[in-house]
Amino acid sequence: MAKKRGRVLTGKRFMLGNYAVVEGALAAGCDFFAGYPITPANEISERMAARMPEVGGKFLQGEDELCSIYAVTGASLAGAKAMTATASAGFNYMLEGIGYAVAAELPLVIVDVQRCRGENYATQSDVMQMRWAASGDYEIIVLAPSTVQELFDHMIKAFNLAEKYRTPVIVMSETTIALMRENLVIPDEKDIEIINRTKPTVPPHEFVPFKADPDAAPPLPDLGTGYRILHSLNPHNEHGGISWDPDVFETMYDRVIGKITRNRDDIVETEEHFLDDARIVLVTYGSESRPALDAVNQARKEGIKVGLLRLITVWPVPEKEIRAVAEKVSVILTVEMNIGKYAGEVERVSDGRCEAVRVTKNRGEIHTPGEILAEIKEVAR
Amino acid sequence: MNKNPLTKYLRKGSLPHFFCPGCGAAQVMNYFLQAADKVALDFDKLVAVGGVGCTARIPVYLHVDALHGVHGRTLPWATGMKLHNPDLKVVIFAGDGDAAAIGGNHLIQAARRNLDVVMIVVNNLNYAMTGGQVAPTTPQNLRTMTTPYGNVEPPFDVCRLVITAGATFVSRWSTSRSRQGTNAIVKALQHKGFSLVEFVAQCPTNFGRRALRTGDPWKGIQWIEDNSVTRDEAKKLSDEELAGKFVLGDFVDYQRPVFNGSSVFIEETVEGEGK
Numbered sequence A: 001m002a003k004k005r006g007r008v009l010t011g012k013r014f015m016l017g018n019y020a021v022v023e024g025a026l027a028a029g030c031d032f033f034a035g036y037p038i039t040p041a042n043e044i045s046e047r048m049a050a051r052m053p054e055v056g057g058k059f060l061q062g063e064d065e066l067c068s069i070y071a072v073t074g075a076s077l078a079g080a081k082a083m084t085a086t087a088s089a090g091f092n093y094m095l096e097g098i099g100y101a102v103a104a105e106l107p108l109v110i111v112d113v114q115r116c117r118g119e120n121y122a123t124q125s126d127v128m129q130m131r132w133a134a135s136g137d138y139e140i141i142v143l144a145p146s147t148v149q150e151l152f153d154h155m156i157k158a159f160n161l162a163e164k165y166r167t168p169v170i171v172m173s174e175t176t177i178a179l180m181r182e183n184l185v186i187p188d189e190k191d192i193e194i195i196n197r198t199k200p201t202v203p204p205h206e207f208v209p210f211k212a213d214p215d216a217a218p219p220l221p222d223l224g225t226g227y228r229i230l231h232s233l234n235p236h237n238e239h240g241g242i243s244w245d246p247d248v249f250e251t252m253y254d255r256v257i258g259k260i261t262r263n264r265d266d267i268v269e270t271e272e273h274f275l276d277d278a279r280i281v282l283v284t285y286g287s288e289s290r291p292a293l294d295a296v297n298q299a300r301k302e303g304i305k306v307g308l309l310r311l312i313t314v315w316p317v318p319e320k321e322i323r324a325v326a327e328k329v330s331v332i333l334t335v336e337m338n339i340g341k342y343a344g345e346v347e348r349v350s351d352g353r354c355e356a357v358r359v360t361k362n363r364g365e366i367h368t369p370g371e372i373l374a375e376i377k378e379v380a381r
Numbered sequence B: 001m002n003k004n005p006l007t008k009y010l011r012k013g014s015l016p017h018f019f020c021p022g023c024g025a026a027q028v029m030n031y032f033l034q035a036a037d038k039v040a041l042d043f044d045k046l047v048a049v050g051g052v053g054c055t056a057r058i059p060v061y062l063h064v065d066a067l068h069g070v071h072g073r074t075l076p077w078a079t080g081m082k083l084h085n086p087d088l089k090v091v092i093f094a095g096d097g098d099a100a101a102i103g104g105n106h107l108i109q110a111a112r113r114n115l116d117v118v119m120i121v122v123n124n125l126n127y128a129m130t131g132g133q134v135a136p137t138t139p140q141n142l143r144t145m146t147t148p149y150g151n152v153e154p155p156f157d158v159c160r161l162v163i164t165a166g167a168t169f170v171s172r173w174s175t176s177r178s179r180q181g182t183n184a185i186v187k188a189l190q191h192k193g194f195s196l197v198e199f200v201a202q203c204p205t206n207f208g209r210r211a212l213r214t215g216d217p218w219k220g221i222q223w224i225e226d227n228s229v230t231r232d233e234a235k236k237l238s239d240e241e242l243a244g245k246f247v248l249g250d251f252v253d254y255q256r257p258v259f260n261g262s263s264v265f266i267e268e269t270v271e272g273e274g275k
Helices: A017-027 A043-056 A063-078 A087-103 A129-134 A146-167 A246-261 A286-301 A320-329 A342-350 A369-380 B005-009 B026-036 B055-061 B076-085 B094-104 B103-115 B158-165 B178-190 B204-212 B217-226 B230-237
Strands: A011-016 A032-035 A058-061 A081-087 A108-114 A141-144 A168-174 A183-188 A230-232 A272-273 A280-284 A306-311 A313-315 A329-334 A355-359 B044-050 B067-070 B087-096 B118-123 B169-174 B195-200 B228-229 B246-253
Touching: A011 A017, A017 A043, A017 A081, A017 A146, A017 A168, A017 A183, A032 A043, A032 A063, A032 B076, A043 A058, A043 A081, A043 A369, A058 A108, A058 B076, A063 A081, A063 A087, A063 A108, A063 B067, A063 B076, A063 B094, A063 B103, A081 A087, A087 A108, A087 A129, A087 A168, A108 A146, A129 A141, A129 A313, A129 B118, A141 A146, A146 A183, A168 A286, A230 B055, A280 A286, A280 A320, A280 A369, A286 A306, A286 A329, A286 A369, A286 B087, A306 A320, A313 B158, A320 A329, A320 A342, A329 A342, A329 A369, A342 A355, A342 B067, A355 A369, B005 B026, B026 B055, B026 B087, B026 B118, B026 B178, B026 B195, B044 B055, B044 B076, B055 B067, B055 B087, B055 B118, B076 B087, B087 B094, B094 B103, B094 B118, B094 B158, B103 B158, B118 B178, B158 B169, B158 B195, B169 B178, B169 B217, B178 B195, B178 B246, B204 B217, B217 B228, B230 B246
Parallel strands: A032 A058, A032 A081, A081 A108, A108 A168, A141 A168, A230 B067, A280 A306, A280 A329, A329 A355, B044 B067, B044 B087, B087 B118, B118 B195, B169 B195, B228 B246
Antiparallel strands: A011 A183, A141 A313, A272 A306, B169 B246
């Protein structure tokens, strides 16, 4: 007979990427999951269906992605650490709810296991959809794990960022890592840093629900605790009242956007390889950084001074880090698995400081190290 | 001047409301507050949920925790909050478009699950906020802004729909039956499980002027009354005689387990460490 497993499965594991997402979420304190079946994200839902009831959380299989994302927003308002998981086509539907979650400032996590055109082809084609496709103006945090270990780690990071900034955070998974089994080390529960949303410290009659510094999120009381707050998508003033005043509109969006942009240095994370003496640098993210690093190591053996900047945070753009590279090198190669999307951001930020080359692949398969090495050699000539 | 005793339940500074003179949704807000007052509802534990539309504005005026502003997703919101905190009392205010068109799938799924919420549907038979377009509840042959030659589509009966799907308390009244309607909300608030109360409501500005060719609220109310029969009267009528009629009354009231999530731990059936 089965018995309930604990929340944090400390120890060394050999685990599927999608399962690592679940274990990372649980380690982060997630206690609500809603999702709709879609390949290649199904293993997340399936494991959540088993794990949530074990730890006293709730699992919902929604009637569609809209139900899933809005159930997550409702649960979040009620005080849950809530998440959903989907794949590209399902992410399309969830955009509506992400727009609400941004405007109403709701902490939640969305995992998008990217696929393309209804098939499980490997791709990074959602990188722009994640940033821009919901209605209304906004900033959003997107993390790009590249290993099964990072799928676990980034779930904790995502929940912490969501709680800290009262905002949806997207974990940009990919078919490549989601359906891969790798070594995973799950730390002791006491070694995991957990950030929880702030709650009001004043009684309801003194609390102004949407008042905060221009770079901060206001405290968020749980529904049903007497604060009686209106959570509207519509532009709202500090008291939550719907307003058609352009000043209110501007002030609200300035803070909702500003709490991300003004904390870029706290949010952004990158990883550097051989940047000290590099003349050529690869900028890449997600699973593409794996063959890219292989290619860099091989090129180094062959005497080419090449380095790599891996973007762990894809949005907001690590502008300082990319600019610093562009100042020093002669060529940046942006390596990604799509028609060349993020390359435009790299070109914008590098702004002519160096040559910018696109190394893109849109064939439903990841780059091989050889393909990237050939591109390095081409620019090194 | 005496203040309406129900104004104590309204959010300070939220008035004046934006309902047109003679609007049925405003009456239903009144009925809800009377019912809430009667059952001494704890407004600290109440969450009022509105999507988009005229009726969806009701939560904006209530001094409670409220969600507002996304079309059709009231029930998913409610599902998330009720699963996480079953002690919350959730009341949804939805127009016919919010409930039965864009939110139609959520409606039947929530009824099937027996989600423990109250859903008050103000059915004004058209899309009123957007200017009077045809809705899935618009009676046949009537003209709207998007059916200039008359509506050719047969309408939904929202109550029959949710009864079939599994709702455990379902009632329909017109706005002119204030006592019955208020009592139905009282029963819904006291019911454990998915409760839906539909009000057939006049919309003088859009449905009235376009479909009925009159912007007079009273004439709209009279037209609904002329086309209404009670549940008991309806039993004596043939299908042909019932065509186009609004049947009023309490239809179902029974108990079955309420929704507590799609996966609930049962020791014997859980797979072990395999995964």
